[in-house]
Amino acid sequence: MKKDTMTKTGKQRIVIAGGGTAGWMTAALLADTMGHVIDLTLVESDAIGTIGVGESTIPPMVLFNRLLDIPEADFMRASQATFKLGIMFENWKDVGEKYFHSFGTVGKDHWSAGFQHFWMHGLTKGHDQPFEEYCLELKAALAGKFAHLPDERLNYAYQLDSALYAKYLRKKAEAAGTTRIEGRIGRVELDSESGDIAALILDGDRRIEGDLFVDCTGFRALLIEGALHAGFDDWTHYLPCDSAIAIQTSSVRAPVPYTRAIAHDAGWQWRIPLQHRQGNGIVYCSRYLDKDTALERLLGSIEGDKLTEPNVIRYTTGVRRHQWLRNCVAIGLSGGFMEPLESTSIHLIQRAALKLMRMLPAGKVSPRDVAEFNEQQFTEMEQIRDFLILHYKATERRDSAFWRHCATMDIPDSLAQKIELFRETGRVFRKNDELFAETSWLQVMMGQGIVPQTYHPVAAKLRDEELERFLRSIREGVAKTVAGLPDHQSYIQRYCAAAEAQAA
Numbered sequence: 001m002k003k004d005t006m007t008k009t010g011k012q013r014i015v016i017a018g019g020g021t022a023g024w025m026t027a028a029l030l031a032d033t034m035g036h037v038i039d040l041t042l043v044e045s046d047a048i049g050t051i052g053v054g055e056s057t058i059p060p061m062v063l064f065n066r067l068l069d070i071p072e073a074d075f076m077r078a079s080q081a082t083f084k085l086g087i088m089f090e091n092w093k094d095v096g097e098k099y100f101h102s103f104g105t106v107g108k109d110h111w112s113a114g115f116q117h118f119w120m121h122g123l124t125k126g127h128d129q130p131f132e133e134y135c136l137e138l139k140a141a142l143a144g145k146f147a148h149l150p151d152e153r154l155n156y157a158y159q160l161d162s163a164l165y166a167k168y169l170r171k172k173a174e175a176a177g178t179t180r181i182e183g184r185i186g187r188v189e190l191d192s193e194s195g196d197i198a199a200l201i202l203d204g205d206r207r208i209e210g211d212l213f214v215d216c217t218g219f220r221a222l223l224i225e226g227a228l229h230a231g232f233d234d235w236t237h238y239l240p241c242d243s244a245i246a247i248q249t250s251s252v253r254a255p256v257p258y259t260r261a262i263a264h265d266a267g268w269q270w271r272i273p274l275q276h277r278q279g280n281g282i283v284y285c286s287r288y289l290d291k292d293t294a295l296e297r298l299l300g301s302i303e304g305d306k307l308t309e310p311n312v313i314r315y316t317t318g319v320r321r322h323q324w325l326r327n328c329v330a331i332g333l334s335g336g337f338m339e340p341l342e343s344t345s346i347h348l349i350q351r352a353a354l355k356l357m358r359m360l361p362a363g364k365v366s367p368r369d370v371a372e373f374n375e376q377q378f379t380e381m382e383q384i385r386d387f388l389i390l391h392y393k394a395t396e397r398r399d400s401a402f403w404r405h406c407a408t409m410d411i412p413d414s415l416a417q418k419i420e421l422f423r424e425t426g427r428v429f430r431k432n433d434e435l436f437a438e439t440s441w442l443q444v445m446m447g448q449g450i451v452p453q454t455y456h457p458v459a460a461k462l463r464d465e466e467l468e469r470f471l472r473s474i475r476e477g478v479a480k481t482v483a484g485l486p487d488h489q490s491y492i493q494r495y496c497a498a499a500e501a502q503a504a
């Protein structure tokens with residue numbers, strides 16, 4: 001057997017297994033920030049390929065790219081990216097109804113109470129303009145407009161081709177010293193004394209040794225589960241969809257600055273517009289819809305020409321019980337998956353990679369770091385899980401067995417507390433820096449039809465004219481800013497249009 005000695009410099013050897021979005025995001029970050037003290041190797045197999053989905057993101061990705069000094073227009077050109085201001089949810093509350101979860105804040109909070117209390121008080125005084133009228137990102141999205149505003153007043157994320165994004169990051173990671181090895185990992189070798197991972201054995205018997213291994217092998221989870229048996233917490237009882245089919249089509253219109261999530265009788269469909277094409281997919285629960293019907297439904301609803309064959313994906317929602325075990329850290333789909341409804345997976349990659357960078361062991365792995373990493377990751381995933389369940393649970397749909405199941409299923413106490421508190425008092429609180437802030441919970445709870453029974457009495461302190469002025473000034477400010485924004489497509493054209501050669 002050939003033995004690869006990865007370093008003669010005494011540097012810590014970090015081996016990343018897998019080169020999807022997770023592998024290359026982790027490599028780019030570690031190489032950029034820690035390249036001087038680590039030897040970084042990434043092993044991937046072109047023959048196996050990546051999952052080939054994951055196109056819609058959330059705002060923290062803007063910061064991730066900035067941390068890596070990635071020029072925004074450059075990366076957007078390279079990954080055919082468009083801007084995203086939120087998600088349009090159609091048919092979730094009930095068939096024919098829609099609402100928007102924007103990345104912005106609705107209205108203006110007062111230190112004593114959130115904006116919703118003033119808005120609800122306004123309703124009793126005849127100010128019946130919808131809640132949405134008070135949100136800049138939402139109104140801009142619906143008007144199909146976008147621009148970077150001074151003071152970063154418009155919160156946004158990207159819709160991108162994740163394969164192209166990974167390719168972009170690969171260049172950056174390799175330039176910063178990452179060694180890429182092409183090959184199929186056939187076996188993971190454990191140290192017979194410690195039980196830690198000692199090496200990856202590639203087909204053809206090449207041996208890649210390391211001190212710390214990052215499992216980015218996707219759903220296969222070759223290291224963390226295959227070799228170390230970390231265990232998996234199955235969350236299917238809360239998030240019952242377990243299948244998806246993805247397909248790419250040519251664009252038939254200018255891209256809108258938002259993702260669409262359109263519910264159907266056993267799940268939902270996505271539409272994600274990029275510069276050169278559109279990503280489409282159907283997510284469904286196989287207990288209520290079979291694959292052939294799901295495919296037929298997807299093909300029957302797409303617009304434009306098919307650019308790819310349908311990509312059928314089965315998954316189990318849940319989390320790996322240990323995201324970091326021994327000398328192995330799971331990042332990406334190997335660490336868990338909670339379905340793509342709020343586009344949180346790439347964000348979780350970013351969070352895990354940043355945590356790993358911050359907790360990178362100086363020598364031996366500290367069990368305390370491991371415990372901290374696992375607790376932080378698990379808490380973050382649980383909080384996101386609750387937010388996702390909300391979309392299924394708080395529905396008025398009873399038109400199919402799937403929705404009747406969702407409406408009556410048990411939910412975690414943490415979510416029940418949030419929903420009932422809001423229903424009774426109109427209040428919502430962000431817990432421990434959770435990803436989704438009050439404004440997200442509010443938009444989705446109201447959008448799904450949860451109506452508070454009361455509001456904070458402090459709102460009634462405003463005299464009628466003050467309330468009128470307060471509400472009007474926000475609405476007018478939003479409308480004026482939106483009127484001055486350029487059209488999303490023309491802004492992309494000027495700022496980051498991808499080269500024709502890349503167009504499909």
Ligand code: FAD
Nearest residue numbers: 018019020021022050051054056185218332333340345346
């Ligand atoms: P993969 O892309 O599967 O990469 C695994 C890597 O491991 C590949 O390089 C592969 O070649 C390598 N590998 C595996 N086995 C071996 C082996 N034996 N030897 C060598 N190499 C090996 N996320 C979002 O943020 N937004 C979205 O809109 C979104 N939509 C999604 C829709 C669906 C239906 C699904 C299932 C997921 C979605 N995600 C989304 C999640 C997103 O796709 C993933 O988080 C992201 O692509 C990262 O995947 P990964 O790198 O962990 O795994």
